[in-house]
Amino acid sequence: MDPxxxxxxxxxxxxxxxxxxxxxxxxxxxxxxRAIYGFARLVDMLGDEFEGDRLAxxxxxxxxxxxxxxxxxxWAVMRALQPTIRACDLPREPFLRLIExxxxxxxxxQYATWADLKHYCVHSADPVGRLVLGVLGRDDDLEAVALSxxxxxxxxxxxxxQDVPRDLELGRVYLPLDDRRMFGVTxxxxxxxxxLELLRYEAARARDLLAAGRVLQxxxxxxxxxxxxxxxxxxxxxxxxxESAHWDVFTQRPRPSRTRLALAAFVR
Numbered sequence: 001m002d003p004x005x006x007x008x009x010x011x012x013x014x015x016x017x018x019x020x021x022x023x024x025x026x027x028x029x030x031x032x033x034r035a036i037y038g039f040a041r042l043v044d045m046l047g048d049e050f051e052g053d054r055l056a057x058x059x060x061x062x063x064x065x066x067x068x069x070x071x072x073x074x075w076a077v078m079r080a081l082q083p084t085i086r087a088c089d090l091p092r093e094p095f096l097r098l099i100e101x102x103x104x105x106x107x108x109x110q111y112a113t114w115a116d117l118k119h120y121c122v123h124s125a126d127p128v129g130r131l132v133l134g135v136l137g138r139d140d141d142l143e144a145v146a147l148s149x150x151x152x153x154x155x156x157x158x159x160x161x162q163d164v165p166r167d168l169e170l171g172r173v174y175l176p177l178d179d180r181r182m183f184g185v186t187x188x189x190x191x192x193x194x195x196l197e198l199l200r201y202e203a204a205r206a207r208d209l210l211a212a213g214r215v216l217q218x219x220x221x222x223x224x225x226x227x228x229x230x231x232x233x234x235x236x237x238x239x240x241x242x243e244s245a246h247w248d249v250f251t252q253r254p255r256p257s258r259t260r261l262a263l264a265a266f267v268r
Contacts, residue, residue, distance in 0.1 A: 024227035032135045035084040038077045040098060040128055047102025048170060055106055058099050065095050090134045094127030110173040114205075117176050118153060125156035136224060147216040148228075154209030155235045161199055161206070161242060164188055164249050175202060191250060199247045203239050210235045 025033060046057045067073040068082045069092060084090065101124035111117040129148035133139040160167070160174035167174055168189055175188070175198060183198040213232020217225040238255055245254035 024223065024230055026223070029135060032084040032088055033132065035077075035081045036128065036131045036135070039081050039095065042075075042077045043098050043102050047105050055103060058102055062096070062099055065092065065099070084135070088135045088137075090131060091139075094130045094134075097123040097127045105170075105172065109171055110177060112177045114176050114179065117174065120174075121153040121156045122149075125152040128152055132228070136220070136228075138220065141219075144216060144219055147212040147219065150209045150212035151216060151232045151235070154206045154212075155231065157202060157206040157209065158235045158238045161202055162238065162249060162253050162255065164199075191248070196247050199242070199249070203242065207236065207239060210239075 023030070043058070043061060046061060047054055050057045061075075064073045064075050064078045068078050068085055073079055073082060101120065104120060104123065108120075111120060126149040129152040130139055130145060133141070133144060133148055138144050164175070173188060175185075179198060179201065180186075180188075183194050183201065185192070185194045185198050188195065210232045213229050213235075216232070217229030219225070220228055241254040242249070245252060248254070
């Protein structure tokens with residue numbers, strides 16, 4: 001594997017826009033969240049965009065993760081992450097699950113049932129929320145963890161709805177086969193009344209999961225709770241944008257504006 005090409009991906013992950021939701025967190029917390037975000041973007045880029053042996057690249061990332069705990073990593077994203085791992089005493093397991101999710105993407109092109117897709121989300125989405133709770137010192141709060149898992153799975157479903165055409169280009173389908181059969185959806189590369197109903201159905205499932213964000217916000221409380229709650233409100237705003245666009249995911253990627261997200265930050 002060409003180390004230079006890995007460095008290019010890592011550099012992109014390090015400089016991508018920091019999520020607007022995270023700006024509500026206290027200044028001292030933001031570098032830790034930025035480091036986690038950089039890792040999450042890096043692992044996704046290696047799994048989706050790396051031009052080479054992606055499984056080998058993910059294996060190398062796991063070795064870099066090991067070095068972050070037991071030695072000195074060499075990749076810039078991992079060097080930025082290591083102080084956060086140490087300062088917040090973050091466990092290795094959520095990072096490993098994110099890597100495994102991208103290995104799954106190399107082997108699995110679609111999911112038969114909602115249970116199967118949810119198992120994927122346990123690896124691809126839920127670990128991010130657990131790492132955020134770790135930064136906040138709340139990862140031992142089992143109720144908060146369960147609520148966070150629901151929010152993260154809901155956010156992942158929103159991304160699946162926004163990215164149906166992009167995922168098809170990658171050779172992947174994240175709309176369960178059982179649900180597609182239930183609505184008579186046979187093609188996903190063009191609009192149809194059947195697909196419209198399927199997207200509405202999956203959006204309702206995402207809304208139900210994102211409702212946990214309000215409870216999580218109240219459980220954490222204060223400014224920190226509002227900051228955590230904004231992630232769920234951002235997902236709900238994205239669903240509203242999809243609905244306003246009449247579920248047109250082919251000519252655009254409907255998403256809420258930054259202004260809409262900023263306003264959501266002040267909702268209590």
